[in-house]
Every structure is written in C-alpha cells, then in structure tokens.
Amino acid sequence: MVRVGATVRRPASAGTRFVGELLRLLEAGGWPGAPRYHGIDEKGREVLTYLDGHVAWQPRQPPEVHSDGSLRRVAQLVREFHDLTAGTELAGSHEVVCHNDLAPRNTVYRPVGGVLRPVAFIDWDLAAPGERIHDVAHVCWQYLGLGPGVEDASEAARRLRLIADAYGLTNRRELVSVILWWQDRCRRGIEAAAGSGDPAMIRLRDAGVVAEVRQAYQWVAEHRPHLDRALR
DSSP states (O other): OOEEETTEEEOOOTTHHHHHHHHHHHTTTOOOOOEEEEEEEETSSEEEEEOOEOOOOSSSGGGGGGGGHHHHHHHHHHHHHHHTTTTTTTTTTSSSOOOSSOOOOEEEEEEETTTTEEEEOOOTTTEEOOOHHHHHHHHHHHHTSSSOOOOOOHHHHHHHHHHHHHHHOOOOGGGHHHHHHHHHHHHHHHHHHHHTHHHHHHHHHHTTEEEHEEEEEEEHHHHHHHHHHHHH
C-alpha cells in the first residue's frame, strides 16, 4: 500500500468489486465516513482517497480517543452507514452491509470543536452482508478492549450500554453472545489459517495473538452476567 498525492494505492483483492460498489453507495448517500473509490489504476491497484487525520493504531492514545464522546460518535457513524446499506442489493437478504473489522486502528480521528473525535473508517476489505449487531459487537470488543486488561468491569458494562444506546440497538440482550462469537471466530480463524501455512496468520499466532484472544473470551465469559445486566 502506498500513498500517491491525495490517494492511496493498494493491491486489488477478491473483494475489490464489492468494496468498490459499497464505497460508491456510501458516497452517493453523501456519507463522509469512508474513503472514496476511484477504480483501478494502470498497475491494477485500487485507488482510494487518502483520509487525513489521526489513526489510532498504537497502544497508547490521547484520552479523547477512548472518551465517552468518541465512543458515542463511533456508534453513530456505524448506524449511519448501516442505514444507508439497509435494503440495498449489496445487503441482499441480510439487514445491512457490515464493515467486520471496526477498531481504533481502522478509525480516523480529527479535531471537532477542539476535541479529537472519530470521523471515518478505513480498511473496508472484510465488508460483507450481515446483521447490525455483528458490527456493534465488534465495536464493543475492540473499542472497549474487553479482556483481562479491563480494570473495572462495572465501567466496561456502563460503556457497553453507552454504545448500544448511541447506536439504538434493539436486540441488545444478544450483544454479549455476539461478542463471544466474534472472539471465538477470530481465534479459530487465526489458528486454522496458520495451520494451513498462511504467513500473516503464522506471524499473528507466533506473536501471541491467539492466546490474547482466548484470554479476552474467558474474561467476557466470566463477566457475562454483569455485562448482560447492564443491557437490560
């Protein structure tokens, strides 16, 4: 992946056509929270607009990134693009099109009213038809860092409800179950791909990611009664 002026060029993949159609749909809806898709260049690479701002990929971040205000805005952004995709051909028989990899590392933050706030999502490679709760659950896992590193389970439960409320999630009682589903799916996916020889997944496994996700799953399962109560 390289930056060329105001664009980003990246190798095309099996999902390039779907993602291109999705980004064009979001652009047609006037939604500013995703890169614009400009087709394929002479070298066969996807051409996307470069979104300037702060991408929260490093472990240590400014406090605003993890604030209630930023969490609320993340949930609202997800609701906005979900609503634009609901009932479309791209969503097919599912509720919406999901991003499927929503996390601070895939979020662009910019100063809004003097405070750093999320304004866009990047890395739409895993986008696919799905259910609203899938993306919301992934947001809860990744943006709250649910796992052994959480010092206050009560505070995590409060922020879990904050995300569900900001999104307007109706089937929130299933939310913790879907968080566990994501964690189990992630761990099994890395293990299976690494076992098949995928170099990227081997690196993740050897870096301890499988163990980290397993520990996160165990933490959520242990604190599930408390988290579930917060969503009633």
